[in-house]
Amino acid sequence: MDINQIAQMAGVSRATVSRYFNDGYVSQEKRAAIKRVIDKTGYVPSRQAKVLRTGKTDIVGVIIPKINSASVSRMVSGITPVLNDAGYQVLLANTDNDAAREVEFMRLFSERRQVDGVILVATIFTPAHLAALKELNTPLVVLDQSLSGYSCVYQDDYEAVRELTGQVLATAKAPAYIGVLEEDVSAGEMRHRGFLDACRECGVEVPEDAQELAEFTVDSGYSCAEAIMQARPHTDAIVCATDSIAFGALTYLHEHGLRVPEDVQVTGVGDSELAQVVTPRLTTVHHHYKTSGQEAAKMLLGTMSGDDTVARTVKMAYEIVRRASTR
Structure with a gap:
């Protein structure tokens, strides 16, 4: 089943169905007719077709150094709900602290246009990293490091x-x-x-x-x-x-x-x-890792929407937590 059949069954034009799936204006009557057909048939629009049509994947790539890090998990727990609420899915790319793999993921995301934006939870910046960052053709926010010329959220x-x-x-x-x-x-x-x-x-x-x-x-x-x-x-x-x-x-x-x-x-x-x-x-x-993840996600959303066109940085506050291991 395709969009043409949905249009025929709902008694509307193909363009109307297209507007429906892309949140464009559709009258309440036609919207209800299209929804009845979708509910009856279980039709799900092709993601690939949407990407070709709109140039958007509704996916954000998040490159992390390791999956079993307490600080990284807190950052991801801040990132995910902000992006999900904005209609984006999160694609995690775990590098296992392999710097070369970080570069590979950045190039993969750039070359295949698999994501609409990237959050890089960074560790080090080699010449290969800097070259890949320059070639990246999607919006980027660097998290947990400060890098001149790029939007960053980092700890003090x-x-x-x-x-x-x-x-x-x-x-x-x-x-x-x-x-x-x-x-x-x-x-x-x-x-x-x-x-x-x-x-x-x-x-x-x-x-x-x-x-x-x-x-x-x-x-x-x-x-x-x-x-x-x-x-x-x-x-x-x-x-x-x-x-x-x-x-x-x-x-x-x-x-x-x-x-x-x-x-x-x-x-x-x-x-x-x-x-x-x-x-x-x-x-x-x-360190306010969860909040820094939220800030990075909001910053990326602004960049992807075109609201933020200038790179900016956010340095997070911190707290000293005194417990029993010091006098």
């Missing part, structure tokens, strides 16, 4: 960790830091810089063996805490770039008889659900 990671570290240093003299790959500017470079600047402002020098590089995992946090405590057993605070890393550090300290926060203070970033149930409960940074 530098100030958040700087403030958190300053609070820790009120009762600590030998801090350490467990960070992540600094090519990830927000989680890596900005958080590390915030830690170092806070230490410098307090007159605290942090040696190289008190700074470790981890993956975004509990196991990696455990291993890095072990390396730090073996190299510098008098460490009295470990500032971690993520909650997951902090959970690993807490586990190591518990297993080796070190009290938290009496002997060693521990902090994270992210305020995940586990931060409130680990022992002791974790002091951390609360």
Whole structure:
């Protein structure tokens, strides 16, 4: 069955049926006739035909670095209802932290015109990323990183960790830091810089063996805490770039008889659900990930509609959540 048969059965023109499916003006009488035929036949218009006719897919591609991340899931939970309410379906593209796959998805979305817009939950920007972004012919919003020339919604990671570290240093003299790959500017470079600047402002020098590089995992946090405590057993605070890393550090300290926060203070970033149930409960940074997802979706809707023609950025606020892992 096609649109011509629907028109014939409803006793209206093909153009009238087309307007009906595209939310154009159709009189109440003809609209009711078309609906009766659709209800009777179960007809669903071809998505491919609609794309050819309107140039719109009503789909937004969301490229994410990993599916099992608490922060990413909160961002997606903010994105999805905003786009759904506007009539868009969300197509998730999970890269498993594979930078090359991120580039592939951007090129796929661009070349095949499968989506009307893209939200990129970004981690790093390689030359290949920048080239793919320039070639992208669909509206784009970058989420969780700041990139000049593009619409972005990102967290204030530098100030958040700087403030958190300053609070820790009120009762600590030998801090350490467990960070992540600094090519990830927000989680890596900005958080590390915030830690170092806070230490410098307090007159605290942090040696190289008190700074470790981890993956975004509990196991990696455990291993890095072990390396730090073996190299510098008098460490009295470990500032971690993520909650997951902090959970690993807490586990190591518990297993080796070190009290938290009496002997060693521990902090994270992210305020995940586990931060409130680990022992002791974790002091951390609360980023408004869900709200940032909502803001990115609204920004993309404005771009796709043509209302927002100039790239703009939104830097999110944060909160320091003090719990029992610090003094």
